[in-house]
Amino acid sequence: MTSPEIAVAGPVPVGSVAPDFDLRDQNNRRVSLSGLREKGDVLVVFFPLAFTGTCEGELGHIRDNLPRFADDTLTTVAVSVGPPPTHKVWSSAQGYLFPILSDFWPHGDVARSFGVLDERRGYANRGTFLVGRDGLVRYAAMVGPGEARTEETWTAALATRS
Structure with missing residues (x-):
């Protein structure tokens, strides 16, 4: 649950x-949810x-457990309002081999459409969604910027795979 402010x-x-x-991902390539x-x-x-x-800790967890988060029937993408060049530098430094997507412009539109954009601060809360091949949301959770996702969040999200 989010705080009222x-x-x-x-x-x-x-x-x-x-x-x-x-x-656009960190390599400036276009990535669509429908394509994935x-x-x-x-x-x-x-x-x-x-x-x-x-954020580094959470995405580092994905990096360190990539076989759990990416295989022949699962793709994991991370999304933030930062621009692709920032994501390129950060993902290279951290060794993130999965797409880091830029919701930079129109600013936060994708986070807003998923209901996780903090309008006052201008960036996304920590939203986690498992989207099935059929396009339906199978798992949805959100915590605020100061809170980290737990192992239970990752386990619950991945348990809803089709």
Whole structure:
């Protein structure tokens, strides 16, 4: 649950159609949710900002356990309002081999469509969504910027794979 001072709509509910997106990754390549879904399920991980400790820890967890988060039928992407050049430097330094997507412009539109944009602060809360190949949200959770996702969040999200 978010604190009252954080202005967000709330995460897209389980069972609803996930909003499609088309964003640039850290290598400036276009990545769409619909294109990723052709391969299988997609874990969409929103994070506030690059170069911050909690974000590095969470994405480092994905990096260190990549076989759990990416295989022939699952793709994991991380999304933040930062621009692709920032994500390029950060992902290279941290060894992130999964797409880090830029929701830079229009600023925060994808986070807003998923219901996780903190309008007052201008960046996403920590939203976690498992989107099935059929485009339906199978898992949705959100915690605020100061809170880290727990192992239970990752386990619960991955348990909903189709």
